[in-house]
Amino acid sequence: MRKAVVLGGYGLIGAACMRALAADGFAVSGIGRSRRSALASNPEANWVIRDIPLIDVAEWKELLADADVVVNAAGALQDGGRDDLEAIHVTVLSRLVEATRDLPMRIVQISAAGVSPGASTEFFRSKARGDAILSEGAQNWVILRPVLVLSPEAYGGTALLRGVAGLPLILPRVLPEAQVQTVHIDDLAAAVVAAARGEVPSGLVADLCEPDEQSFAMLLDRIRLWQGFPAPCFRPAFPDAMLRLVGWCADVLGHLGWRSPLRSTALRALSDGVRGDPAAWHGAGGKPCRPLAATLESLPANRQERLFARFYFLLPLAIAMLALFWCASGAITLIDPARAMMILGGRDIQAWIAVPTVLGGALADILLGVMILWRPSARMAAIGMIGLSVVYLIGSLMVAPDLWLDPLGPMVKVIPSVVLAAMVALTLEER
Known part of the structure; x- marks a missing residue:
């Protein structure tokens, strides 16, 4: 049986990858630092509880000795009380590449659409440095770069979208110029499985995104409609200065250990636009990602969803x-x-x-x-x-x-x- 190891296996993307790989017949192990989060995500899975940035080359060789594929779904949005972007996005890749240099396995790196050395945020810049280390040093690799991931599970940015869209009576107008593309979590997980099975060539760097884009305002409207809430009575403008203040406050909370999706990195990424080009993925034979309408149609819009949205800002x-x-x-x-x-x-x-x-x-x-x-x-x-x-x-x-x-x-x-x-x-x- 083929064996897959998923870094960050209890995260939103990592958990979906573990389920998809297991369903495809892989023996899957997940690596993460929190036993409680790991067992809450999947109590039946095989877990290795480690703080991933602290694993050295020798331990990586031991952990991956019999693996056929490694999926790196570990990541962090911004430096904070519990996160170090350089460590998780760059150091981990450097050690991983060194440890697997002589091992016959494929590394599937889950990056992000829009990464580049000159990007506007350290999140994208550090992701780009990690991607470069992988592409220059590994023998068999694929880099997948998803856009905004929508999932039945609400976490991070997708949870924030649900919360904002579900505000009673009002729907604030923010980031009027931002253009956004989405990808269904199952389409991302299917792409990871395809890469793990060798159905796409080594050396592929591909964005995973729906074919069209929409404004951020339109995205909020469509999510609110999907949730089943009535049209808002008020659409107050949210000035950029107030948005920057919110981001600054969220950054402060980040140093207290709170991973708010309102931190300045997320707001800047949304402001710049979350877009990709699916041409490379289609050219490699990858299955097209479904559009937003099909994504929302496939996700549950039930009482639990509406309760979560209304409760999001109350906590x-x-x-x-x-x-x-x-x-x-x-x-x-x-x-x-x-x-x-x-x-x-x-x-x-x-x-x-x-x-x-x-x-x-x-x-x-x-x-x-x-x-x-x-x-x-x-x-x-x-x-x-x-x-x-x-x-x-x-x-x-x-x-x-x-x-x-x-x-x-x-x-x-x-x-x-x-x-x-x-x-x-x-x-x-x-x-």
């Missing part, structure tokens, strides 16, 4: 509100701790208990409010908020039950924040 809003609520709660207490201690003192609580309780609680509130903004600790912070809120509620019943009857309802108002934190903890998934 970051919920995280921001929780961070503000908990930080403000702790800060207000620290501004006037004596007042808080008086509340406990008036209920015969000893000072040696009241002081650490008030100050410790305030510091814990601020810590949780900050932790939820850091992506690796966000879920833990949300769970901590639930736990600490329960402690506050139980403590108030034991020490100050009269607070539950206060006309302003200070304790009752804690309960909605518990529900909000639970919602964040349960829905905070990347893949």
Whole structure:
């Protein structure tokens, strides 16, 4: 049985490639750094849990010793708290080429349409450097360059499109000059299988895209129609300056570990246009990619799809509100701790208990409010908020039950924040 190894096997593209290769009879192994994400993607698959940029040449030789094809679906959009473009797009290819120089296998590189050494973003430039290393050093290779990938799974840019298109009442007008082409995830995965089977020649560099292009505004309209939402009542213009501000804010969040599709690299790529030329793929005998209308027709547009679209922007809003609520709660207490201690003192609580309780609680509130903004600790912070809120509620019943009857309802108002934190903890998934 032929064996395929897929780098980044639990990503949007990598997971589709693993399914398609397995369906075609390959014995497939996936490589990625997160065991949790790997098992969530495909618990039955064979996984090698490694941080791909840290694998050296010797380990690559060991991992790929009996492989017939390697598919590189690993990548990152922008440098950030967890990503290094040079490492993942260039260093990995350099080591991979060195390790496979004497091995009889094909390397299928999934790049991106529009890459070039002089491109407007480091994403495209680093991808171009990796492609060059592969084409100059490997013996048997194919480089596939997809445009905007549409899939039943919502992730990254495709998730953002769904969220924007599903906004209630409004549909903002952004990037009026941008032209976009799309490719169905199954067409991309089929192209990878064709390359893995040797149905296209070595040395092929091909864009994978639908035959026509459309404006970004038209793409949003067609996705909204596909989702089943009514036409928007308002189409406010979104100035370029505001878009740059959004990109800058998303870049800052990127350094906190959040891989937002609103980062400046994605916005710049959309602004430049996401287009390709299918001529090379067709010339090599590749099956044409379906147009946007056929892609949308083949994707589910059900209740889950509409709920996701409407919920897309509520999750970051919920995280921001929780961070503000908990930080403000702790800060207000620290501004006037004596007042808080008086509340406990008036209920015969000893000072040696009241002081650490008030100050410790305030510091814990601020810590949780900050932790939820850091992506690796966000879920833990949300769970901590639930736990600490329960402690506050139980403590108030034991020490100050009269607070539950206060006309302003200070304790009752804690309960909605518990529900909000639970919602964040349960829905905070990347893949």
